[in-house]
Amino acid sequence: xxxxxxxxxxxxxxxxxxxxxxxxxxxxxxxxxxxxEQASASSLSLSVEHARTLLILLKQQFAxxxxxxxxxxxxxRA
Numbered sequence: 635x636x637x638x639x640x641x642x643x644x645x646x647x648x649x650x651x652x653x654x655x656x657x658x659x660x661x662x663x664x665x666x667x668x669x670x671e672q673a674s675a676s677s678l679s680l681s682v683e684h685a686r687t688l689l690i691l692l693k694q695q696f697a698x699x700x701x702x703x704x705x706x707x708x709x710x711r712a
Contacts, residue, residue, distance in 0.1 A: 637666040642680035648691040655695050657688075 640663050647658035666677065680688070 637668075638676045639664045639666050640676060640678045642678070642684050645684055645687055645691070648688075648695055650695050650699055655692070 640661050642659055642661055644660040645657070646660065647656075649656050649658075
C-alpha cells in the first residue's frame, strides 16, 4: 500500500449529496517514505484554523442532513 503525507492548504467548500459529504480543498500530496517504526497509514495535516473551520462546516452539514430526516428519527431513539 502506498502512503502519503497530505497537507490541507485551503478549504474551499463543503457540500452533501446522497449520503456523501464532499470537501473542496487545495492540498499538497507527497509520498511518505516507508518506515519500520510507523504503521503504514497516510497522514492528513491541517492548521488549527483550518481544523476549526472544518469542524464548523461539518456541523452545518450534519444539521442540514438532520433536517431531512423524519421527525421520528431525529430524537436519537431507536
